[in-house]
Amino acid sequence: MASGKSYRRRFEHAGETECCKRCNCKKSKCLKLYCECFAAGVYCIEPCSCQECFNKPIHEDTVLATRKQIESRNPLAFALKVIRSSDSVPELGQEESSKTPASARHKRGCNCKKSSFLKKYCECYQGGVGCSISCRCEGCKNAFGRKDGSFIGTEAELDEEEAEACEKSVAEKHQQKIEIPKNEEQRLDSALPTTPLRLSRQMVSLPFSSKNKPLRSSVFSIGGSSSGLYTSQKLGKPNILHPESKFERHSQTVPEDEMPEILQGDGSPSTGVKTASPNSKRVCPPNSDFGPSPGRRTGRKLILQSIPSFPSLTPQH
DNA sequence: GAGTTTGAAACT
DNA sequence: CAGTTTCAAACTC
Known part of the structure; x- marks a missing residue:
């Protein structure tokens, strides 16, 4: 009830932002950090109201090139905006x-x-x-x-x-x-x-300290990463992220059961699952439809590149 | 829904 | 590096 409502409110935004980002860019062509989709490392999708959008799988080259450029100037440009301090979470994954x-x-x-x-x-x-x-x-x-x-x-x-x-x-x-x-x-x-x-829970970043395995990104790729992540398979080494950013990425938030799109710039060749759909149309995570289930941790965020780890299996609940 | 405010990003 | 401009989101009406 009440809380539900508030939750919803919050999620309304979060949902849009995190699940299916919906930008309204008009001049940036969604190729600048002004664009939330672009900044988040995801392609724009139908719900977006952007104009002259280049942030689409079709223009992958452009997108990746632009990203690269931006990153070259500011390596942290696409990193999480929020990072965790050192003494954070001794053990998360349990009851964070x-x-x-x-x-x-x-x-x-x-x-x-x-x-x-x-x-x-x-x-x-x-x-x-x-x-x-x-x-x-x-x-x-x-x-x-x-x-x-x-x-x-x-x-x-x-x-x-x-x-x-x-x-x-x-x-x-x-x-x-x-x-x-x-x-x-x-x-x-x-x-x-x-x-x-x-x-x-949403942005909880996992400190790599944990024993979480480096995690198998395969999981993600398999799961449903096909969506709109920028997979740079085209650019041989798009690995925009250097070891350095890895840190940040590590602390990425944990993807919930539903992960939207992951940015897999890491370039794992093996995971070239990029756009799965022929149309490359990306749909929002199925069960979530931004649905803020009060009881569930709606937390799902997109992850950039290497997906860290998932605390075992969402022990949340 | 239109207009204003705001601060990040981009540019110089 | 600092100042200015551009931009799109957040907010207000």
Whole structure:
């Protein structure tokens, strides 16, 4: 019920974004990071409202080339936006749901000036992680951790001067409107202040520390990876990702039963399952239809390249 | 649904 | 590296 609704809300976005991304690009041709699909490493699909889209299997060459270019400039461009800190998850896979340490941090940090971490404009907010030193945000009200490292709860924040300033303008206007969404708040409640908004399971990144096997990517490829991932089989070595990024990738989120599209740039030749359908039309994961089943961890995200591992088998439940 | 706001990405 | 422009999402009305 109530929670269900909130959940839904959240998932509505998440669903679109993660499951079947639907962009509305008009000028970027979906070949820039502006495009959510492209940024996520997936091809645009029917639901997208983009125009002059080049982010399609048909233009694979272009897509991969562009990706390469972007990555050459910023290797982390396609990496997860949120990464985990070192002391994160000692053991996840068991019950991370309630204890996800939000040591996760936004990769590059945000530069918010007006949203004060209170709106989705903030990438940290979107990722549900705390701001870090890398952030240059002003008046940050991130409850999961401010850039200076203070994770204090809301109380302290409010007192902060900077927050005050910002808060003034913002809060004044929406006073009760903004603030962290209720459903999230609830979660926070029981969790540590640094707990991520909701990526408990969604973005959980697996620390490779675990013994998870390097994982058999075959599984993914077999399963249904056929969808829209960029598989670079054409480019001999599209392996855009270097060992370096591997780290990040490792911490990718765990694909749920339904994995949309994985970016397999790793180039595993063996897994050249790319577009399975002749039409290359990609459909959203079957059972999920973004359906936010309250009881299930809807978490499914696309994974870039090497898919890490799956904690055994979704012990969640 | 149209218009505004916002901050990342891209460009210079 | 910093400033500006471009862009599409988030948000508001």
